Amino acid sequence: MPSHPLRPAIRRRRFLGLVGASTTAALTAGALSGCGSGSGGGGGGSASDAGSLDDLIPTHIPFEGVTPDIKGRHGAPDGFTAYPENFVRAMPEAPGRGGHYTAMTPLWGPIPPGLGANSFFDYVNGRLGATVEFNFQDGNTVIDKMNAVIAGRDVADITMIPDWTINLIPQFNRAVGELFEDLTPHLAGDAARAYPLLANLDSDAWRWNVFNQRLHGVPWPSEPFGNWVLYRRDLMEEYGIEPPSSPDDLFAIGEEVNDPDNNRWAFGDFNLSMRQVFGAPKQWRYEGGELVHMFETDEWRASVEYMRKVFDAGLVHPDIVAQGDNAKELLNSGQIVFNQDGIGAWHEAYMQMLGDNPDFRLDLMPVFGNGGGDPVMHRSDPSGQSVFVRKGMEPEQVEEILGILDFCAAPFGTREYMDYRYGEEGVHHELNDDGAPQLTDTGNAEVNDGYYFLSGRPPAVTESQYPDFVQWKCDWYNHAAQFTEEDPFAGIRIQRPERFSAAETPMTDRVEDIIRGREGLGALDEAVANWRRDGGDEGREFYMKVLQEHGRD
Known part of the structure; x- marks a missing residue:
């Protein structure tokens, strides 16, 4: 294993939407459902059928x-068991025209050296042909x-x-049109051919970024599921126990496996x-x-x-x-x-642990149902985040920014992906014997996820x-994707009524007390x-009207 992790360990409590909602924040059922495209005035909720948005999104x-x-x-992501020997060049030339733009994104981890003191920024901005200056916010407190x-x-x-933050910002549906550029003229239909890597993103993810019948955001297509149970496969094999x-x-x-006297418990939550x-x-x-x-x-x-029953049996760590x-x-x-966690916690743990413990192994607990039946797997929303462009910029500036986002949408296997993820070979990373990038000391100090967060790419x-x-x-x-839930509201983007949302907090808090x-x-x-x-019955009335309005009843 490399002496340095592939990228610095992410030190955060919650990394929602991107690697999966955390246990605590996702306790509220449906709390991460997509923002609606209604007016957003008041607390009554709104809904729109994603199928009606096709004229507003890229081909x-x-x-x-x-x-x-x-x-x-069954909608699961593709897998790549090795890095390619030759990376595909997705862009014939740099997309920028020399502009200088500010960017605000969350960051889970230490803030890296800034522009002018960071060769990673210099390198990627050079590849972009423009300067992006980041203002990072602590991902743990990004909602504030x-x-x-x-x-x-x-x-x-x-x-x-x-996306989860959008759902918690009061009156966001009203603010989005006042603060952020309408991207519909730039990206709808065949206009997106000017940005082929953005046009490569999933249509459902694009629909999730329509607000008030206008396309305002660039999406981050989500993996199908946010959370599941991770287990220590290495320890289970030591015990000789099958999953x-x-x-x-x-x-x-x-x-x-529960053994409190030797500081081992079976379960987290x-x-x-x-x-x-x-x-x-x-x-x-x-x-x-x-x-x-x-x-x-x-x-x-x-x-x-x-x-x-699990808590009563003393199987959960105190x-x-x-x-x-x-x-x-x-x-x-x-x-x-x-322990249940965001699925992305798996490779984060490997970043942290494999260098000191090369035999460390995690795996996802097999998917199973109760009593021989099938489980009901809860699919993530189509887009985990949105990237917005400030309203009031000149058209050529908007086009330059979209070119930057197009570069940052380059998928795995491209030269551009390696650039914005790992920087310059020989400076920020080296390729190991298997062709995988390994950060150098400079890379560990300077490489960060800023450009990675400026656009999504196919999972x-x-x-x-x-x-x-x-x-x-x-x-x-x-295996798991075949058990995805049949959602009666699939394809309908919903902003939930405020009383309905508010009623879930005391409910889930009380359930936590009951479980414990x-x-x-x-x-x-x-x-x-x-x-x-x-608020529950009020929510039922609202959702029933949504079904009726969309012919789902």
């Missing part, structure tokens, strides 16, 4: 790059900064906002994953002409009862019982064996520098009744 033009080694099935920026109407030339294939099997394994194992919907189920919310289903209640945020460290150190499993990673992850994805034994299971009935009273 999809696939980019013919490197051929994947493992083809994704973005609220202030939007309220103060003080935006950078280029602004990246995670679980049912909830009962998982519980029995937990009892076998994995509440969100068990909802899917037991077959609860992500938010709503439409049956018999009625909408039934997740909180009202027998499957969800069964998952809560199961988690209570830090997690106390709702601590150190589950990653506990899993990496072997103090717990199973792919590419981390071939980690042993077995690509094959294991693709195997899991290709602070209240009895009998309190679930009162909690659900309070949720209905405080």
